[in-house]
Amino acid sequence: MKYMQVLQTCPLFKGTTVADLEKMTxxxxxxxxxxQKNEFITLEGHKFDGIGVLLTGKAAVxxxxxxxxxxxxxxxxxxxxxxxxxxxxxxxxxxxxxxAQEPCAVVFxxxxxxxxxxxxxxxPHQTMIANMLSLISGRALMLTRKVEYLAMKSLRARISTFxxxxxxxxxxxxxxxxxxxxxxxxxxxxxxxxxxxxxxxxRDEGIIDFHRSSIRIKNLPRLKEITE
Amino acid sequence: MKYMQVLQTCPLFKGTTVADLEKMTxxxxxxxxxxQKNEFITLEGHKFDGIGVLLTGKAAVxxxxxxxxxxxxxxxxxxxxxxxxxxxxxxxxxxxxxxAQEPCAVVFxxxxxxxxxxxxxxxPHQTMIANMLSLISGRALMLTRKVEYLAMKSLRARISTFxxxxxxxxxxxxxxxxxxxxxxxxxxxxxxxxxxxxxxxxRDEGIIDFHRSSIRIKNLPRLKEITE
DNA sequence: AAAAAACGGTAACGCAAGTTACGAAAAGCG
DNA sequence: CGCTTTTCGTAACTTGCGTTACCGTTTTTT
Numbered sequence: 443m444k445y446m447q448v449l450q451t452c453p454l455f456k457g458t459t460v461a462d463l464e465k466m467t468x469x470x471x472x473x474x475x476x477x478q479k480n481e482f483i484t485l486e487g488h489k490f491d492g493i494g495v496l497l498t499g500k501a502a503v504x505x506x507x508x509x510x511x512x513x514x515x516x517x518x519x520x521x522x523x524x525x526x527x528x529x530x531x532x533x534x535x536x537x538x539x540x541x542a543q544e545p546c547a548v549v550f551x552x553x554x555x556x557x558x559x560x561x562x563x564x565x566p567h568q569t570m571i572a573n574m575l576s577l578i579s580g581r582a583l584m585l586t587r588k589v590e591y592l593a594m595k596s597l598r599a600r601i602s603t604f605x606x607x608x609x610x611x612x613x614x615x616x617x618x619x620x621x622x623x624x625x626x627x628x629x630x631x632x633x634x635x636x637x638x639x640x641x642x643x644x645r646d647e648g649i650i651d652f653h654r655s656s657i658r659i660k661n662l663p664r665l666k667e668i669t670e
Numbered sequence: 671m672k673y674m675q676v677l678q679t680c681p682l683f684k685g686t687t688v689a690d691l692e693k694m695t696x697x698x699x700x701x702x703x704x705x706q707k708n709e710f711i712t713l714e715g716h717k718f719d720g721i722g723v724l725l726t727g728k729a730a731v732x733x734x735x736x737x738x739x740x741x742x743x744x745x746x747x748x749x750x751x752x753x754x755x756x757x758x759x760x761x762x763x764x765x766x767x768x769x770a771q772e773p774c775a776v777v778f779x780x781x782x783x784x785x786x787x788x789x790x791x792x793x794p795h796q797t798m799i800a801n802m803l804s805l806i807s808g809r810a811l812m813l814t815r816k817v818e819y820l821a822m823k824s825l826r827a828r829i830s831t832f833x834x835x836x837x838x839x840x841x842x843x844x845x846x847x848x849x850x851x852x853x854x855x856x857x858x859x860x861x862x863x864x865x866x867x868x869x870x871x872x873r874d875e876g877i878i879d880f881h882r883s884s885i886r887i888k889n890l891p892r893l894k895e896i897t898e
Numbered sequence: 899a900a901a902a903a904a905c906g907g908t909a910a911c912g913c914a915a916g917t918t919a920c921g922a923a924a925a926g927c928g
Numbered sequence: 929c930g931c932t933t934t935t936c937g938t939a940a941c942t943t944g945c946g947t948t949a950c951c952g953t954t955t956t957t958t
Contacts, residue, residue: 530804531811571799578806579758585813586755586765589743592820593733593859595946597915623936631821636915638937654924654936823916825945851906864945866907882906882954905954910947917942925934 445474445497445549451521452495454573466567470556474549483540483548484525490534492550495523499546505538517543526578529553592631597640600630602668605650609659616658673702673725673777679749680723682779682801694795702777711768711776712753718762720778723751727774733766742856743816745771745849754806757781820859825868828858830896833878837887844886 446460446467455463474497477483483494483501496518503516503524515538518524528537530553556570594600604626608617619626627634644650649665651658659665674688674695683691702725705711711722711729729746743766746752756765758781784798822828832854836845847854855862872878877893879886887893 527807527810527814530800530807532804532808537811537814571803574803575758575799575806578803578810579755582755582806582810582813583759583765585810585817588817589813589820590733592817595914622934624934631823633916634936635917635938639915639939642937823944850904852904861946862906863908863947867909867945870907899958901956901958903954903956905952907952908950910949912947913943913945915942915944918940920938921936922938923934923936925932927932928930 448497448520449495452523453577454523454570456573457569470551472549474547477542477546479542479544481542483542483546484536486539487535490528490536492552493523493525493529495549496520497547497549499542499544501546502541502543503538504541527581597632597636599669601640602665604630605659606665606669619655619657676725676748680751681805682751682798684801685797698779698783700777702775705770705774707770707772709770711770711774712764714764714767716764718756718764720780721751721753721757723777724748725775725777727770727772729774730769730771731766732769742853755809825860825864827897829868830893832858833887834893834897847883847885
């Protein structure tokens with residue numbers, strides 16, 4: 443199959459050779475589907491077709507908000523997969539919609555064959571199952587982190603946690619914020635003016651210093667203290 | 671083992687006969703531990719002991735946030751399991767605490783044996799892995815739901831969503847709430863008085879009616895409207 | 899059955915964060 | 929360069945929720 447190279451970059455097939463992939467895909471009876479720009483690849487609430495892997499193009503995972511507005515959850519690039527969570531749950535419907543932003547080619551993996559018994563009980567198949575376990579639990583842990591953020595009552599605690607994670611990631615007390623104010627506010631689930639106000643208060647108290655996207659942690663212990 | 675019946679109700683062993691279970695448990699080297707009411711079964715951040723299965727009693731999965739406020743993530747009943755997410759992650763510590771709400775009996779399954787290759791490649795073992803996949807993705811979906819709850823800004827929207835889910839589950843407009851006020855407040859991540867106050871306001875407005883744990887939805891369209 | 903503990907409704911008060919609106923600095927663009 | 933657009937800080941006002949405290953009721957314990 444001509445898409446084999448792309449398929450190999452998919453985390454699901456990490457540690458699998460192209461030869462193994464060829465064998466497996468033959469077993470899977472794969473169907474490549476094509477979509478035009480602005481066409482829906484999946485529709486939230488509709489019947490689940492199998493785990494999708496984006497082969498070419500660009501697509502957006504979207505969800506409808508309470509207010510009925512579409513929010514982009516994630517952008518998909520070739521090699522990315524979607525629907526891996528819904529695949530093994532009881533309720534076999536798409537938890538989100540996927541919208542093609544460009545012409546896209548997608549392959550769907552039937553979940554029953556994936557988890558089901560391979561007659562040959564081949565090693566690659568087991569590797570794939572292990573990958574799947576690690577992927578999904580990774581996703582679950584990521585969601586746990588999100589819950590931790592949202593469960594924080596005070597805005598200051600959210601900001602502090604956010605800054606500390608960034609500090610940990612970048613390694614220096616002075617660094618650039620990876621997002622604009624608006625995006626940070628969205629991520630922390632607060633309004634932008636509230637974020638600005640609180641950041642300025644923290645600056646007044648000598649905890650941090652900043653200008654636009656460049657920020658410096660002036661009182662690290664204090665910052666940690668806020669998050670407990 | 672006397673708990674074999676309960677173990678069979680554990681979703682991890684769904685579709686497995688008692689005879690198969692006997693064989694597998696022998697291989698697993700299981701230890702049953704007992705806990706008193708209000709005793710911690712696991713402690714957040716402490717060393718991971720293996721996937722837990724609650725055999726008897728009732729327990730709450732909780733997390734502490736910065737302010738020391740405990741939020742209930744989930745309630746556990748006999749046959750329920752916990753810690754399956756941490757089992758396949760790199761960092762082998764408990765991501766949450768589990769607190770016994772009643773005297774509890776718990777069995778722990780070592781994760782390496784679970785995911786590792788069974789020499790016999792027996793069918794029950796494969797069933798168990800498939801079950802595990804289904805369980806973890808179910809948990810991920812549950813967390814997604816939790817995130818959706820917490821992302822709601824107004825308390826009224828959280829209450830309405832909670833009541834609508836309960837209505838959907840129980841099928842009648844008049845039903846019993848599955849938790850006490852304190853637990854609901856924890857679940858919705860608000861204070862108990864605030865929950866009471868808002869529920870009374872909704873009663874005053876004729877949306878719902880309630881006394882203690884029995885509740886009746888009087889204006890279903892209105893309730894749905896609030897969540898939109 | 900009496901005592902103790904848990905549960906749930908209520909009210910007053912304070913404060914953190916949302917809302918809205920405006921202006922200045924920075925960035926994008928013809 | 930000059931114009932437009934985006935980004936960000938700031939301030940006044942509003943509001944929803946937390947906190948605390950109290951009390952009646954229900955449940956549990958002895």
